[in-house]
Amino acid sequence: MPSPDSAERAQLVERFRRWLRDQRLPVTHPRDVIADLVIGSDSHESVGTIAAQLKARGERIGTATIYRTLDLLVRSGLVRANEFGEGFRRFERVAGKERHEHLVCVRCGRVVEFANERLERMLPIIGDEHGFRHERHRVEIFGTCRDCLQRELGGLRS
Amino acid sequence: MPSPDSAERAQLVERFRRWLRDQRLPVTHPRDVIADLVIGSDSHESVGTIAAQLKARGERIGTATIYRTLDLLVRSGLVRANEFGEGFRRFERVAGKERHEHLVCVRCGRVVEFANERLERMLPIIGDEHGFRHERHRVEIFGTCRDCLQRELGGLRS
Protein backbone atom coordinates (compact mmCIF):
# COMPACT_ATOMS: atom_id res chain seq x y z
CA MET A 1 0.00 0.00 0.00
CA PRO A 2 2.20 2.81 -1.28
CA SER A 3 1.25 6.33 -0.33
CA PRO A 4 -0.38 8.17 -3.20
CA ASP A 5 1.84 10.39 -5.34
CA SER A 6 1.36 14.08 -4.74
CA ALA A 7 -0.95 14.45 -7.75
CA GLU A 8 -3.34 11.77 -6.55
CA ARG A 9 -3.07 13.05 -3.00
CA ALA A 10 -4.01 16.56 -4.00
CA GLN A 11 -6.86 15.20 -6.08
CA LEU A 12 -8.29 13.21 -3.17
CA VAL A 13 -8.06 16.15 -0.81
CA GLU A 14 -9.85 18.21 -3.44
CA ARG A 15 -12.54 15.54 -3.52
CA PHE A 16 -13.02 16.01 0.21
CA ARG A 17 -13.36 19.77 -0.26
CA ARG A 18 -15.98 19.18 -2.92
CA TRP A 19 -17.85 16.82 -0.64
CA LEU A 20 -17.84 19.44 2.13
CA ARG A 21 -19.24 22.07 -0.24
CA ASP A 22 -21.90 19.63 -1.39
CA GLN A 23 -22.91 19.19 2.24
CA ARG A 24 -22.95 22.98 2.74
CA LEU A 25 -20.12 22.65 5.23
CA PRO A 26 -17.26 25.15 5.43
CA VAL A 27 -13.84 24.21 4.11
CA THR A 28 -11.51 25.22 6.89
CA HIS A 29 -7.80 25.07 7.51
CA PRO A 30 -7.91 22.27 10.11
CA ARG A 31 -10.05 20.14 7.79
CA ASP A 32 -7.66 20.69 4.94
CA VAL A 33 -4.58 19.80 6.94
CA ILE A 34 -6.09 16.70 8.58
CA ALA A 35 -7.47 15.44 5.29
CA ASP A 36 -4.11 15.92 3.63
CA LEU A 37 -2.36 14.07 6.42
CA VAL A 38 -4.69 11.07 6.57
CA ILE A 39 -5.14 10.78 2.83
CA GLY A 40 -1.44 11.19 2.22
CA SER A 41 -0.44 8.51 4.71
CA ASP A 42 0.30 4.95 3.71
CA SER A 43 -0.23 3.64 7.22
CA HIS A 44 -3.09 3.24 9.63
CA GLU A 45 -3.03 6.34 11.76
CA SER A 46 -4.45 6.73 15.23
CA VAL A 47 -5.64 10.02 16.67
CA GLY A 48 -2.42 10.02 18.65
CA THR A 49 -0.15 9.74 15.63
CA ILE A 50 -2.23 12.33 13.79
CA ALA A 51 -1.99 14.77 16.69
CA ALA A 52 1.77 14.26 16.89
CA GLN A 53 2.24 14.89 13.17
CA LEU A 54 0.08 17.99 13.33
CA LYS A 55 2.19 19.33 16.17
CA ALA A 56 5.34 18.52 14.18
CA ARG A 57 3.95 20.53 11.29
CA GLY A 58 3.51 23.44 13.65
CA GLU A 59 -0.28 23.30 13.64
CA ARG A 60 -2.22 23.95 16.82
CA ILE A 61 -5.36 21.88 16.30
CA GLY A 62 -7.40 20.51 19.21
CA THR A 63 -8.16 16.84 19.69
CA ALA A 64 -11.88 17.44 19.35
CA THR A 65 -11.34 18.88 15.89
CA ILE A 66 -9.33 15.84 14.87
CA TYR A 67 -12.16 13.54 15.93
CA ARG A 68 -14.78 15.70 14.27
CA THR A 69 -12.84 15.91 11.02
CA LEU A 70 -12.16 12.18 10.98
CA ASP A 71 -15.89 11.65 11.33
CA LEU A 72 -16.43 13.78 8.24
CA LEU A 73 -13.73 11.96 6.31
CA VAL A 74 -15.37 8.64 7.13
CA ARG A 75 -18.79 9.96 6.17
CA SER A 76 -17.39 11.22 2.88
CA GLY A 77 -16.33 7.68 2.05
CA LEU A 78 -12.68 8.59 1.52
CA VAL A 79 -11.48 7.17 4.81
CA ARG A 80 -12.27 4.08 6.85
CA ALA A 81 -12.06 3.58 10.60
CA ASN A 82 -10.53 0.38 11.91
CA GLU A 83 -10.58 -1.14 15.36
CA PHE A 84 -7.80 -3.67 15.88
CA GLY A 85 -8.48 -4.39 19.51
CA GLU A 86 -5.87 -1.97 20.81
CA GLY A 87 -8.45 0.16 22.57
CA PHE A 88 -8.35 2.96 20.02
CA ARG A 89 -9.22 3.39 16.35
CA ARG A 90 -6.95 3.69 13.35
CA PHE A 91 -7.85 5.51 10.17
CA GLU A 92 -6.80 4.81 6.61
CA ARG A 93 -7.53 6.16 3.17
CA VAL A 94 -9.71 3.82 1.15
CA ALA A 95 -10.36 5.95 -1.94
CA GLY A 96 -8.43 4.55 -4.87
CA LYS A 97 -7.79 1.22 -3.19
CA GLU A 98 -9.45 -2.11 -3.76
CA ARG A 99 -11.52 -3.61 -0.95
CA HIS A 100 -9.13 -5.23 1.53
CA GLU A 101 -8.78 -6.72 4.99
CA HIS A 102 -5.94 -6.65 7.52
CA LEU A 103 -3.13 -8.69 8.97
CA VAL A 104 -2.03 -7.39 12.35
CA CYS A 105 1.29 -8.29 13.93
CA VAL A 106 0.78 -9.12 17.60
CA ARG A 107 4.42 -8.32 18.35
CA CYS A 108 5.04 -4.95 16.71
CA GLY A 109 1.54 -3.81 15.80
CA ARG A 110 2.35 -3.51 12.10
CA VAL A 111 -0.73 -3.63 9.89
CA VAL A 112 -0.57 -5.16 6.42
CA GLU A 113 -3.41 -5.16 3.93
CA PHE A 114 -4.53 -8.07 1.82
CA ALA A 115 -7.20 -8.44 -0.82
CA ASN A 116 -8.99 -11.72 -1.43
CA GLU A 117 -11.86 -11.81 -3.84
CA ARG A 118 -13.19 -15.18 -2.83
CA LEU A 119 -13.34 -14.08 0.80
CA GLU A 120 -15.20 -10.89 -0.11
CA ARG A 121 -17.71 -12.90 -2.11
CA MET A 122 -18.24 -15.49 0.62
CA LEU A 123 -19.25 -13.23 3.47
CA PRO A 124 -22.39 -11.63 2.04
CA ILE A 125 -23.56 -15.12 1.09
CA ILE A 126 -23.00 -16.40 4.62
CA GLY A 127 -25.01 -13.44 5.88
CA ASP A 128 -27.82 -14.34 3.53
CA GLU A 129 -27.87 -17.93 4.69
CA HIS A 130 -28.59 -16.68 8.20
CA GLY A 131 -31.26 -14.19 7.22
CA PHE A 132 -29.00 -11.16 7.51
CA ARG A 133 -28.99 -8.37 4.97
CA HIS A 134 -25.25 -7.84 4.66
CA GLU A 135 -24.07 -4.30 5.20
CA ARG A 136 -20.35 -4.60 5.81
CA HIS A 137 -17.85 -6.95 7.35
CA ARG A 138 -14.39 -7.06 8.73
CA VAL A 139 -11.74 -9.71 8.78
CA GLU A 140 -8.57 -9.54 10.81
CA ILE A 141 -5.77 -12.04 10.99
CA PHE A 142 -3.51 -11.73 14.03
CA GLY A 143 -0.08 -13.30 14.01
CA THR A 144 3.62 -12.60 13.92
CA CYS A 145 5.01 -10.76 10.91
CA ARG A 146 8.06 -11.78 8.94
CA ASP A 147 10.35 -9.21 10.59
CA CYS A 148 9.30 -10.18 14.11
CA LEU A 149 9.73 -13.87 13.32
CA GLN A 150 13.27 -13.13 12.16
CA ARG A 151 13.98 -11.04 15.23
CA GLU A 152 12.68 -13.92 17.34
CA LEU A 153 15.05 -16.36 15.67
CA GLY A 154 17.90 -13.93 16.24
CA GLY A 155 16.91 -13.74 19.89
CA LEU A 156 17.23 -17.50 20.27
CA ARG A 157 20.96 -17.32 19.58
CA SER A 158 21.76 -14.78 22.28
CA MET B 1 -26.05 -21.86 20.35
CA PRO B 2 -28.13 -23.47 23.07
CA SER B 3 -27.00 -23.01 26.65
CA PRO B 4 -25.38 -26.14 28.02
CA ASP B 5 -27.52 -28.50 30.08
CA SER B 6 -26.85 -28.38 33.81
CA ALA B 7 -24.60 -31.45 33.67
CA GLU B 8 -22.32 -29.96 31.05
CA ARG B 9 -22.42 -26.62 32.76
CA ALA B 10 -21.33 -28.06 36.09
CA GLN B 11 -18.63 -30.03 34.32
CA LEU B 12 -17.22 -26.91 32.62
CA VAL B 13 -17.24 -24.94 35.85
CA GLU B 14 -15.41 -27.83 37.47
CA ARG B 15 -12.87 -27.64 34.68
CA PHE B 16 -12.28 -24.00 35.58
CA ARG B 17 -11.77 -24.95 39.21
CA ARG B 18 -9.25 -27.57 38.18
CA TRP B 19 -7.45 -25.05 36.02
CA LEU B 20 -7.25 -22.62 38.96
CA ARG B 21 -5.78 -25.32 41.20
CA ASP B 22 -3.26 -26.23 38.53
CA GLN B 23 -2.20 -22.59 38.46
CA ARG B 24 -1.93 -22.54 42.27
CA LEU B 25 -4.73 -19.98 42.40
CA PRO B 26 -7.45 -20.01 45.05
CA VAL B 27 -10.93 -21.15 44.13
CA THR B 28 -13.15 -18.46 45.59
CA HIS B 29 -16.85 -17.78 45.71
CA PRO B 30 -16.80 -14.85 43.23
CA ARG B 31 -14.83 -16.93 40.74
CA ASP B 32 -17.25 -19.79 41.06
CA VAL B 33 -20.32 -17.63 40.57
CA ILE B 34 -18.93 -15.64 37.64
CA ALA B 35 -17.69 -18.78 35.91
CA ASP B 36 -21.09 -20.42 36.35
CA LEU B 37 -22.84 -17.37 34.94
CA VAL B 38 -20.66 -16.90 31.87
CA ILE B 39 -20.32 -20.59 31.11
CA GLY B 40 -24.04 -21.17 31.62
CA SER B 41 -25.07 -18.34 29.31
CA ASP B 42 -26.01 -18.86 25.71
CA SER B 43 -25.46 -15.23 24.81
CA HIS B 44 -22.55 -12.84 24.56
CA GLU B 45 -22.39 -11.12 27.90
CA SER B 46 -20.85 -7.75 28.65
CA VAL B 47 -19.45 -6.79 32.03
CA GLY B 48 -22.62 -4.73 32.43
CA THR B 49 -25.00 -7.64 31.91
CA ILE B 50 -22.85 -9.85 34.12
CA ALA B 51 -22.90 -7.27 36.92
CA ALA B 52 -26.67 -6.93 36.62
CA GLN B 53 -27.21 -10.69 36.82
CA LEU B 54 -24.91 -10.97 39.81
CA LYS B 55 -26.88 -8.29 41.59
CA ALA B 56 -30.10 -10.09 40.68
CA ARG B 57 -28.68 -13.25 42.25
CA GLY B 58 -28.07 -11.27 45.42
CA GLU B 59 -24.29 -11.34 45.06
CA ARG B 60 -22.24 -8.30 46.00
CA ILE B 61 -19.22 -8.63 43.74
CA GLY B 62 -17.15 -5.63 42.65
CA THR B 63 -16.56 -4.70 39.02
CA ALA B 64 -12.83 -5.18 39.39
CA THR B 65 -13.38 -8.79 40.43
CA ILE B 66 -15.57 -9.38 37.38
CA TYR B 67 -12.84 -8.10 35.08
CA ARG B 68 -10.15 -10.06 36.89
CA THR B 69 -12.15 -13.27 36.80
CA LEU B 70 -13.02 -12.85 33.13
CA ASP B 71 -9.33 -12.50 32.46
CA LEU B 72 -8.75 -15.84 34.17
CA LEU B 73 -11.59 -17.48 32.26
CA VAL B 74 -10.10 -16.29 29.00
CA ARG B 75 -6.64 -17.47 29.99
CA SER B 76 -8.08 -20.86 30.93
CA GLY B 77 -9.34 -21.21 27.37
CA LEU B 78 -12.95 -21.79 28.40
CA VAL B 79 -14.13 -18.32 27.46
CA ARG B 80 -13.42 -15.95 24.59
CA ALA B 81 -13.55 -12.16 24.58
CA ASN B 82 -15.20 -10.42 21.63
CA GLU B 83 -15.10 -6.79 20.57
CA PHE B 84 -17.96 -5.88 18.27
CA GLY B 85 -17.18 -2.20 18.00
CA GLU B 86 -19.65 -1.17 20.68
CA GLY B 87 -16.96 0.26 22.90
CA PHE B 88 -16.99 -2.65 25.34
CA ARG B 89 -16.22 -6.36 25.25
CA ARG B 90 -18.55 -9.32 25.28
CA PHE B 91 -17.66 -12.72 26.64
CA GLU B 92 -18.84 -16.13 25.58
CA ARG B 93 -18.15 -19.73 26.46
CA VAL B 94 -16.15 -21.50 23.77
CA ALA B 95 -15.49 -24.84 25.46
CA GLY B 96 -17.58 -27.52 23.82
CA LYS B 97 -18.38 -25.41 20.76
CA GLU B 98 -16.93 -25.63 17.30
CA ARG B 99 -14.83 -22.72 16.06
CA HIS B 100 -17.18 -19.98 14.87
CA GLU B 101 -17.47 -16.37 13.82
CA HIS B 102 -20.20 -13.76 14.34
CA LEU B 103 -23.02 -11.99 12.60
CA VAL B 104 -23.96 -8.75 14.35
CA CYS B 105 -27.24 -6.97 13.78
CA VAL B 106 -26.62 -3.25 13.38
CA ARG B 107 -30.20 -2.49 14.41
CA CYS B 108 -30.76 -4.51 17.59
CA GLY B 109 -27.25 -5.67 18.46
CA ARG B 110 -28.19 -9.35 18.35
CA VAL B 111 -25.20 -11.62 17.84
CA VAL B 112 -25.54 -14.86 15.91
CA GLU B 113 -22.80 -17.43 15.50
CA PHE B 114 -21.88 -19.20 12.30
CA ALA B 115 -19.33 -21.86 11.49
CA ASN B 116 -17.70 -22.12 8.09
CA GLU B 117 -14.94 -24.60 7.56
CA ARG B 118 -13.72 -23.21 4.30
CA LEU B 119 -13.35 -19.75 5.84
CA GLU B 120 -11.43 -21.12 8.80
CA ARG B 121 -9.07 -22.96 6.44
CA MET B 122 -8.52 -19.93 4.20
CA LEU B 123 -7.33 -17.43 6.76
CA PRO B 124 -4.20 -19.17 8.04
CA ILE B 125 -3.19 -19.72 4.43
CA ILE B 126 -3.63 -16.05 3.62
CA GLY B 127 -1.48 -15.24 6.64
CA ASP B 128 1.21 -17.58 5.35
CA GLU B 129 1.18 -15.98 1.94
CA HIS B 130 2.08 -12.67 3.57
CA GLY B 131 4.82 -14.05 5.80
CA PHE B 132 2.67 -14.06 8.94
CA ARG B 133 2.65 -16.93 11.40
CA HIS B 134 -1.08 -17.18 12.02
CA GLU B 135 -2.13 -17.02 15.64
CA ARG B 136 -5.83 -16.25 15.55
CA HIS B 137 -8.33 -14.32 13.51
CA ARG B 138 -11.74 -12.82 13.72
CA VAL B 139 -14.48 -12.34 11.19
CA GLU B 140 -17.55 -10.24 11.76
CA ILE B 141 -20.45 -9.66 9.41
CA PHE B 142 -22.56 -6.61 10.19
CA GLY B 143 -26.04 -6.31 8.78
CA THR B 144 -29.72 -6.38 9.59
CA CYS B 145 -31.14 -9.53 11.12
CA ARG B 146 -34.31 -11.27 9.98
CA ASP B 147 -36.43 -9.87 12.81
CA CYS B 148 -35.32 -6.31 12.24
CA LEU B 149 -35.91 -6.63 8.49
CA GLN B 150 -39.45 -7.76 9.22
CA ARG B 151 -39.98 -4.96 11.71
CA GLU B 152 -38.69 -2.55 9.07
CA LEU B 153 -41.19 -3.82 6.53
CA GLY B 154 -43.95 -3.47 9.10
CA GLY B 155 -42.83 0.10 9.69
CA LEU B 156 -43.28 0.92 6.00
CA ARG B 157 -47.03 0.32 6.24
CA SER B 158 -47.63 2.67 9.15
Next chain:
DNA sequence: CTCATTGCAAAGCGTTTGCACCAGT
Protein backbone atom coordinates in the same frame (compact mmCIF):
# COMPACT_ATOMS: atom_id res chain seq x y z
C1' DC C 1 0.14 -18.41 59.18
C1' DT C 2 0.98 -16.69 54.61
C1' DC C 3 0.01 -14.95 50.29
C1' DA C 4 -3.46 -14.00 46.86
C1' DT C 5 -8.21 -12.10 46.46
C1' DT C 6 -11.86 -8.87 47.29
C1' DG C 7 -14.51 -4.55 47.26
C1' DC C 8 -14.16 0.10 46.97
C1' DA C 9 -12.69 4.20 45.17
C1' DA C 10 -9.53 6.59 42.44
C1' DA C 11 -6.97 6.81 38.34
C1' DG C 12 -6.37 5.94 33.19
C1' DC C 13 -7.40 6.34 28.51
C1' DG C 14 -9.73 7.11 24.28
C1' DT C 15 -13.55 9.66 22.92
C1' DT C 16 -17.45 13.10 23.23
C1' DT C 17 -19.63 17.26 24.68
C1' DG C 18 -20.43 22.21 26.36
C1' DC C 19 -19.21 26.61 25.60
C1' DA C 20 -17.33 31.16 24.59
C1' DC C 21 -14.94 32.84 20.72
C1' DC C 22 -13.78 32.83 15.80
C1' DA C 23 -14.21 32.17 10.73
C1' DG C 24 -16.11 30.51 6.22
C1' DT C 25 -19.71 31.60 2.94
Next chain:
DNA sequence: ACTGGTGCAAACGCTTTGCAATGAG
Protein backbone atom coordinates in the same frame (compact mmCIF):
# COMPACT_ATOMS: atom_id res chain seq x y z
C1' DA D 1 -24.72 38.77 9.21
C1' DC D 2 -25.53 33.81 9.93
C1' DT D 3 -24.35 29.50 10.52
C1' DG D 4 -21.29 26.37 11.76
C1' DG D 5 -16.21 25.51 13.36
C1' DT D 6 -12.52 25.78 16.70
C1' DG D 7 -9.78 25.14 20.93
C1' DC D 8 -10.00 24.21 25.56
C1' DA D 9 -11.44 21.82 29.40
C1' DA D 10 -14.73 19.12 31.56
C1' DA D 11 -17.51 15.05 31.17
C1' DC D 12 -18.06 10.17 29.76
C1' DG D 13 -17.91 5.06 29.63
C1' DC D 14 -15.19 1.17 29.96
C1' DT D 15 -11.32 -0.75 32.12
C1' DT D 16 -7.34 -0.93 35.31
C1' DT D 17 -4.93 -0.08 39.54
C1' DG D 18 -3.84 0.97 44.63
C1' DC D 19 -4.90 -0.39 49.00
C1' DA D 20 -6.58 -2.00 53.49
C1' DA D 21 -9.38 -5.73 54.96
C1' DT D 22 -10.54 -10.56 54.13
C1' DG D 23 -10.22 -15.41 53.05
C1' DA D 24 -8.35 -19.70 50.82
C1' DG D 25 -4.82 -23.28 51.29
